[in-house]
Amino acid sequence: MAAERTIGRLAKAVGVNVQTVRYYERLHLLGPYARALSGYRLYGSEEEQRLRFIKNARALGFTLREITDLLDLRVSSRARCSDVQQKAEEKLQCVEVKVQALEALAQALESLIQACRAGQPTDRCPILKRLEKKAEVQVESRTRR
Amino acid sequence: MAAERTIGRLAKAVGVNVQTVRYYERLHLLGPYARALSGYRLYGSEEEQRLRFIKNARALGFTLREITDLLDLRVSSRARCSDVQQKAEEKLQCVEVKVQALEALAQALESLIQACRAGQPTDRCPILKRLEKKAEVQVESRTRR
DNA sequence: CTTGACCCTGTACCCTGGTACAGGGTGTAA
DNA sequence: TTACACCCTGTACCAGGGTACAGGGTCAAG
Known part of the structure; x- marks a missing residue:
């Protein structure tokens, strides 16, 4: 092996x-x-x-720090299951927010491509038009310092 | 306003x-x-x-450079439509790869949470098990230097 | 008219995530 | 047995993305 x-x-x-x-x-x-x-x-x-x-x-x-955390996520004899579960759920939520943000961006790009095909000039940046949501892409609580 | x-x-x-x-x-x-x-x-x-x-x-x-590109994407009188379209399609592809990678990660986290609930210890890192794909998350052709 | 919170420019510093030597050992094919 | 590609440790340097002063103006409330 x-x-x-x-x-x-x-x-x-x-x-x-x-x-x-x-x-x-x-x-x-x-x-x-x-x-x-x-x-x-x-x-x-x-x-x-x-x-x-x-x-x-x-x-x-x-970040490399976050990646470490992700890779360390596992239920072992040492790690309390509930702790792992909580961490995993946190990470999952963070990942889902990211996915949503990316999907919004993808949609924006798609509609831009559509507009292109139709030959319609888009005046203001069309990316912004579709991404007005305030939802924040959470990246781990900034616990520096 | x-x-x-x-x-x-x-x-x-x-x-x-x-x-x-x-x-x-x-x-x-x-x-x-x-x-x-x-x-x-x-x-x-x-x-x-x-x-x-x-x-x-x-x-x-x-990167901030990529963000600039994204925000500048629009069909104006100056920008040739086909250029914009091509750029947008490139970005779209990149975004879609990212989404897929994130979704794989989300699934990995979900199954970890499941295992937790079931009280099954997972020995090796379960994140890796689900993320064996070689597909690379492309981030803009590294044209540094 | 002063005081505290805020803004300005400019410059210096910091952390993260790498990259690049320098000086020296290893391994293998000709 | 040498030549070339590769590995080792250690230390220094670099870019991106911020963050923090320093020295000085602004503004609104009391």
Whole structure:
């Protein structure tokens, strides 16, 4: 199992920089499966999955801190189930708000494309017209400092 | 129309920092409606909308550069319709990929919550189990440097 | 007419998320 | 046995997106 590969191969497979993988390791986000005698980091398919997830989640506007939280979500003997459930529900809500916002944006873009096809010039920015909702895209309570 | 207000009120209404609003102005993302004789910036409801959009789009992982592009998308006398259409379609595709990724994440969270309710401990991180897809969340062709 | 809250410009600083060396070891194919 | 691609640690640097003064004007209430 867990086809071993070095950091370079992993990075290439997922499409990130080698340095970035090491950076994630410093942040305890993604460690190697094991080390070779030479000291080379070794990664398996699970690590690849994880790295891919991190990459995608980043593109969705999650911070590395949030990604850590997401990846740590699991019901273990140590974690109280109700805690996990609550966290998961919070995250879920946040994700749903994001989906809605993106869907509104998608609709706006679609209607713009429609207008294009019909050859109707749109004067004011049509993106805004459809996105007037005040609903805020929540990104984790800003608990900095 | 366009209830005038100063930068402080605008910032508070939308929930961003005053400095941030001025920062956006430097980047030509959001200018004041007008200036008072005193030099105070004045904003109307359109600016508020725009600021709100910027804030939400940021939380969705769009860069300020991308947000500028989105806000500039409109069919004007100057912009060739086909160009706008193409850009809009590109953005739309990008948005749809994001939506899909978020929905996969939402599902993962839901099944985690289910497992919680059922009192079944999930050993390995269940988020990953559902997010094995290799599909990449595209964020604008990385044309840096 | 003063005091407190707010605004102005300008410049400096900060955090997050990377990237890039420098200096040195590893591994493998010719 | 060497040459080349790759790996290691450590440290420094960078861009994006803000945030925080400093030094000074504005305005409205008391």
